[in-house]
Amino acid sequence: MGNRLSGKVAIVTGGNRGIGRAIAERLADEGALVAVGDLRDDRSADCGAEGLTFMSLDVTKEVSIRTFIDEVLQKFGRIDVLVNNAGIVIHKCIDEQTAEDWDRLMAVNLRGPFLMAKHVVPEMRRIGLGTIVNIGSVEGYMVNPWHTAYAATKSGVHGLTLGLAVDLGPDGIRCNTVCPGWIDTELNRAYVEMHPDRSLIERELGQLHPVGRIGAPKEIANAVVWLASEDSSFVSGEMISVDGARTKKISLPAILDEEYRAKLTKP
Numbered sequence: 001m002g003n004r005l006s007g008k009v010a011i012v013t014g015g016n017r018g019i020g021r022a023i024a025e026r027l028a029d030e031g032a033l034v035a036v037g038d039l040r041d042d043r044s045a046d047c048g049a050e051g052l053t054f055m056s057l058d059v060t061k062e063v064s065i066r067t068f069i070d071e072v073l074q075k076f077g078r079i080d081v082l083v084n085n086a087g088i089v090i091h092k093c094i095d096e097q098t099a100e101d102w103d104r105l106m107a108v109n110l111r112g113p114f115l116m117a118k119h120v121v122p123e124m125r126r127i128g129l130g131t132i133v134n135i136g137s138v139e140g141y142m143v144n145p146w147h148t149a150y151a152a153t154k155s156g157v158h159g160l161t162l163g164l165a166v167d168l169g170p171d172g173i174r175c176n177t178v179c180p181g182w183i184d185t186e187l188n189r190a191y192v193e194m195h196p197d198r199s200l201i202e203r204e205l206g207q208l209h210p211v212g213r214i215g216a217p218k219e220i221a222n223a224v225v226w227l228a229s230e231d232s233s234f235v236s237g238e239m240i241s242v243d244g245a246r247t248k249k250i251s252l253p254a255i256l257d258e259e260y261r262a263k264l265t266k267p
């Protein structure tokens, strides 16, 4: 618990579960009043969530975004922090990918953050400050097989971040992106569960990260709190990887990598 965001009002999209939920809870821990916007207005998720208000929001629909923001303003009177977290993934190679898949990914992952920013920025301008934190991905720089469209959306989020930082800097509004590595959430669990030997996959996933393990949602939330707060007051337009150094390690043939990997799994 702290007070780094005391008196601030924050919005977190896709905050019912996973990384978004951890972000909403950490922002509230730091004193923010948090409006959680998600497809389901999941008030049952409310239990034990002090400082969180759950409202329905579909980031693919501009009408839903406007209604949500009006509700937030009616309830809290201002918006200081926007966290664009809602996201989906589709695993398909390019020849199986349909135009509808592409459009759906773009609508949630890229058009959504654009529209949220478009509708929130006038409120931030009105109070003369604000911070926008997008959740991008290490897949904005590198890509897993069958993630062409997903990677394109996340590169787009990184580009959006640069543009917003430049355009909104003069208004006292900063914009940054956190790029998570492999984080343990439902989005990824389904992927792991497709494999018959789950414990093998989990061990191998850990070994891809020089820190020897995958990440937890709270570790992304801690970076978001820093970017949302005055502690990062001169940081804008940055893509910050939170990935246990996964993207910093150059791949080696497995046989040469064995000693290193063995060290990572030592208790």
Ligand code: NDP
Binding pocket: 013, 014, 015, 016, 017, 018, 019, 020, 037, 038, 039, 040, 057, 058, 059, 060, 085, 086, 087, 088, 108, 135, 136, 137, 138, 179, 180, 181, 182, 183, 184, 185, 186, 187, 188
């Ligand atoms: P989850 O699938 O666990 O949670 C995503 C949340 O977003 C869900 O609550 C979902 O609602 C909501 N959502 C989906 N579509 C919409 C929409 N149209 N409008 C509003 N809310 C919506 O995902 P994660 O927590 O793992 O991922 C969060 C973010 O982090 C995403 O942007 C993802 O791309 C990114 N990321 C995740 C990584 C990981 O390893 N987990 C790695 C890199 C980036 P519902 O449950 O109703 O579908």
